[in-house]
Amino acid sequence: MSLPPRARQLGVVGCHACGLVCEDKLDETGHADCPRCGAALHRRRPDSLARAGAFLLAGMIFYIPANMLPVMYTSLLGSGSDNTILRGVVEFWKAGSYGIALVIFTASVAVPCTKFLVLGLLLATCRRRSRWARRERARLYRLVEFVGYWSMLDVLVVAIVAALVKFQALSDIEPRLGILFFGMVVILTMLSALSFDPRLIWDGDDTNR
Amino acid sequence: MKTFLNLVICEHCDSVYRRGVPAPGEVAHCAQCAAVLYRASRLDVEQWLALTAAAVVAFMIANICPVVRISLQGQHNEAALWQSVAALAHGAAAPIAVPMALCVILVPLMQIVLLVWVLPFARVGRRAPGFAPAMRILVALRPWSMVEVGLLGILVATIKLSSFVEVAPGAGIWATAALTVLLIVIAKRDVQGLWALTERAAPGPMAPA
Ligand SMILES: [Zn+2]
Numbered sequence: 001m002s003l004p005p006r007a008r009q010l011g012v013v014g015c016h017a018c019g020l021v022c023e024d025k026l027d028e029t030g031h032a033d034c035p036r037c038g039a040a041l042h043r044r045r046p047d048s049l050a051r052a053g054a055f056l057l058a059g060m061i062f063y064i065p066a067n068m069l070p071v072m073y074t075s076l077l078g079s080g081s082d083n084t085i086l087r088g089v090v091e092f093w094k095a096g097s098y099g100i101a102l103v104i105f106t107a108s109v110a111v112p113c114t115k116f117l118v119l120g121l122l123l124a125t126c127r128r129r130s131r132w133a134r135r136e137r138a139r140l141y142r143l144v145e146f147v148g149y150w151s152m153l154d155v156l157v158v159a160i161v162a163a164l165v166k167f168q169a170l171s172d173i174e175p176r177l178g179i180l181f182f183g184m185v186v187i188l189t190m191l192s193a194l195s196f197d198p199r200l201i202w203d204g205d206d207t208n209r
Numbered sequence: 210m211k212t213f214l215n216l217v218i219c220e221h222c223d224s225v226y227r228r229g230v231p232a233p234g235e236v237a238h239c240a241q242c243a244a245v246l247y248r249a250s251r252l253d254v255e256q257w258l259a260l261t262a263a264a265v266v267a268f269m270i271a272n273i274c275p276v277v278r279i280s281l282q283g284q285h286n287e288a289a290l291w292q293s294v295a296a297l298a299h300g301a302a303a304p305i306a307v308p309m310a311l312c313v314i315l316v317p318l319m320q321i322v323l324l325v326w327v328l329p330f331a332r333v334g335r336r337a338p339g340f341a342p343a344m345r346i347l348v349a350l351r352p353w354s355m356v357e358v359g360l361l362g363i364l365v366a367t368i369k370l371s372s373f374v375e376v377a378p379g380a381g382i383w384a385t386a387a388l389t390v391l392l393i394v395i396a397k398r399d400v401q402g403l404w405a406l407t408e409r410a411a412p413g414p415m416a417p418a
């Protein structure tokens with residue numbers, strides 16, 4: 001099967017905002033706006049690898065305090081305790097709520113760690129202009145784009161629980177610093193995925209074609 | 210600048226295709242990277258507008274009515290979505306309340322408002338004043354709209370609390386569920402299709418396709 005031509009070979013560029021296919025005059029003009037919607041035209045997202053790498057690194061660093069620090073303070077009938085994300089998962093598991101333990105584990109551990117690994121892999125291979133497993137890497141990127149924001153779940157659960165449980169002396173639940181770091185991890189990894197340009201996966205073979 | 214309305218570029222790998230007319234329910238995939246190129250719209254603009262009107266109602270109920278109500282030893286408490294966000298704003302993790310408010314309340318609200326603005330014009334084949342910036346904002350907002358995560362968060366929080374308090378669902382939870390489905394249909398879909406729908410009446414230097 002013959003593969004379709006690429007935009008660069010035909011001298012066209014696609015608008016990222018409205019999808020319009022425009023004549024590529026970026027060499028002459030340096031900067032061009034889409035004639036239909038006015039968004040700036042780029043062949044690739046600007047500084048894609050550097051920006052995606054910086055956001056990813058920041059996200060990985062923030063993931064450490066997000067797991068070490070308590071995300072929630074719970075006081076029940078006078079006795080208070082701080083809870084980290086992992087301890088919350090373990091407590092659900094011990095209490096027999098396996099389903100909910102799995103949901104929280106997926107959203108707060110499996111998804112962020114998968115994002116770190118996949119984005120790190122994509123950045124490393126694209127920097128080397130690797131031709132290895134391009135279709136699979138393209139799929140991995142779309143997976144990260146699709147599951148990324150579900151990690152926000154923990155922040156929401158803490159918010160809702162804290163808003164509900166306000167019973168003066170009986171019981172009180174308060175958000176703690178860890179949830180701020182965790183929320184930042186989700187936002188930073190989303191920014192990293194949005195800065196990464198999946199077209200770079202396919203750019204390795206420009207010289208051989 | 211020349212533009213090519215008969216072409217379409219894969220956002221994920223920069224392959225160029227001739228734009229076909231997909232049959233109802235058909236999805237065109239990229240031959241190189243398997244990403245979705247374009248799909249046949251399941252709704253006409255009329256239905257799209259009707260569902261957007263329904264989303265306005267669902268949004269209001271979801272944000273005014275409490276989502277969950279709990280009781281413990283004769284005391285009651287209930288919380289709406291915005292109160293959950295407000296609960297985050299106290300204490301050390303306060304800054305996270307800002308992105309949270311954006312993702313579950315303000316971004317969905319902006320999506321609905323922008324669609325309410327552009328769709329009545331699109332229904333008669335016209336582009337609303339400010340159509341181009343409205344469309345650019347709609348595309349940029351898409352990754353940050355997280356009502357579905359909010360819904361899962363409410364469910365997890367409910368199950369989490371049900372072990373030590375009595376939990377009853379409020380009207381807000383049903384409205385949030387409805388809003389989740391409606392937003393997926395009206396705003397996660399291919400909003401760029403509106404450009405093509407309003408193409409005939411478009412002013413400006415468009416090349417004949
Ligand atoms: Zn454009």
Ligand SMILES: [Zn+2]
Nearest residue numbers: 219222239242
């Ligand atoms: Zn492709």
